[in-house]
Amino acid sequence: MNLHNWLNSIMPETAAQITEMIIIAIIYLGIFSVAGLFLVFMERRVAAWFQLRIGPNRVGYQGLLQTMADALKLVSKELTGTVKADKFLYNLAPYFVIISSLMALGLIPFSKSFQAFDINIGIFFLIAVSSIGVIGILLGGWASNNKYSLIGAMRSGVQTISYELSVGLSLLTMVLLTGSLQLSEMVEVQKHGWLILQGHIPAVIAFMVFMIAGTAETNRAPFDMVEAESELGAGFHTEYSGMKFAYFFLAEFINMFIIAAIATTVFFGAWLSPFGITESLPWLGIIWFLIKTFALVFLMMWFRWTFPRLRVDQLLTLEWKYLLPINLVNIVVMALIVWQKLTIQF
Numbered sequence: 093m094n095l096h097n098w099l100n101s102i103m104p105e106t107a108a109q110i111t112e113m114i115i116i117a118i119i120y121l122g123i124f125s126v127a128g129l130f131l132v133f134m135e136r137r138v139a140a141w142f143q144l145r146i147g148p149n150r151v152g153y154q155g156l157l158q159t160m161a162d163a164l165k166l167v168s169k170e171l172t173g174t175v176k177a178d179k180f181l182y183n184l185a186p187y188f189v190i191i192s193s194l195m196a197l198g199l200i201p202f203s204k205s206f207q208a209f210d211i212n213i214g215i216f217f218l219i220a221v222s223s224i225g226v227i228g229i230l231l232g233g234w235a236s237n238n239k240y241s242l243i244g245a246m247r248s249g250v251q252t253i254s255y256e257l258s259v260g261l262s263l264l265t266m267v268l269l270t271g272s273l274q275l276s277e278m279v280e281v282q283k284h285g286w287l288i289l290q291g292h293i294p295a296v297i298a299f300m301v302f303m304i305a306g307t308a309e310t311n312r313a314p315f316d317m318v319e320a321e322s323e324l325g326a327g328f329h330t331e332y333s334g335m336k337f338a339y340f341f342l343a344e345f346i347n348m349f350i351i352a353a354i355a356t357t358v359f360f361g362a363w364l365s366p367f368g369i370t371e372s373l374p375w376l377g378i379i380w381f382l383i384k385t386f387a388l389v390f391l392m393m394w395f396r397w398t399f400p401r402l403r404v405d406q407l408l409t410l411e412w413k414y415l416l417p418i419n420l421v422n423i424v425v426m427a428l429i430v431w432q433k434l435t436i437q438f
Contacts, residue, residue: 129159131345142397169334181235186339188228193346195221200353203363203377214275226252233328244327248318254411258305261419265298265426266358282361294426299359306351314399352388
């Protein structure tokens, strides 16, 4: 029995709906917070490993509570801002970023029975919601009344709009193969093999383009021109402090998790086990999903600590002269493969 049916059996329908929404909101806020803290800790450990240093090791066992200490520091810090800032937009901006991440997280299928929001336009909804976050970055940079923040915000607008094309087209390539925008249906298609294997070379190309473009969308190195510390201080959130800064900081890591989770769902079978035993043990599906997702998160961190930062012109050249044309050709090739399969069937 799922949560909806159980609540309807013990209370009136209206009260059950309200209670259900509150419980789901609390669960996902908990996932959001815990995942964010763990990813920050993981980032520091991976960075230390790549750079042959120790990393956090004082607060808690092996530095495990370091991110918790940082979170408490940010919560307790004074909220400051510039005198000439647009107060309303300055305070509103972090909520655009955090809410768009939460909405996208709600569509992620952690297992067959653990998905808050499963709709028939899932992929389309994810692309639409993920584009809202850039509004918060643009507002934050502009409302801060700081030239460095504004430059970072404008770079973010250019970067996000450019790389959203490659993210959308790489996902559309897989939609052609499955014939559905609904995430749960895309997972069902993969019961007899992951899509990255079913789709042959076009699927592999789509995955590679998605990971590159997804890393750029999250404003992470080597695509971190938005924050470029050596040039812009901290970029669009230079004037933010305390919890408002924490919202931007946390959203970046959650967006990285979301990109990895989407790739896991679309290309690697989400919760499905490679050994075909997930159906009999539902909780095992969540474990398989997290293993695959964190493996891709590690890959994105590997990008960050391996490649140097690109210049703005190199950033745009990569998208418009290479990734976009490759994507357009790839989607045509996938369409031909699907057409050939349908021709053989009929």
